[in-house]
Amino acid sequence: MLSKNEATVESNKFIGEWMDLKTAAAYLNVSYKTLRTFQTMGLEIVEIGRIRRVSKTALDDFMYKHSI
Numbered sequence: 001m002l003s004k005n006e007a008t009v010e011s012n013k014f015i016g017e018w019m020d021l022k023t024a025a026a027y028l029n030v031s032y033k034t035l036r037t038f039q040t041m042g043l044e045i046v047e048i049g050r051i052r053r054v055s056k057t058a059l060d061d062f063m064y065k066h067s068i
Helices: 004-012 021-028 032-040 056-065
Strands: 046-048 051-055
Touching: 021 032, 021 051, 021 056, 051 056
Parallel strands: none
Antiparallel strands: 046 051
16 A cells, blocks of 8 residues: 555656645655755745745755755
């Protein structure tokens, strides 16, 4: 049986550049809380009203900049 994050990943398959935060967390294989921590560390998240989205490019760039 798929976990909630895996189900989100399966249903979205990361189509398009922008994804919601739960899908972004699944894309990075981290928890939602960790993704929000990444935001405090400089990950750019777009917020329009109550909608929050993050781009694949921003996620990939953030991970690349913080790799050791």
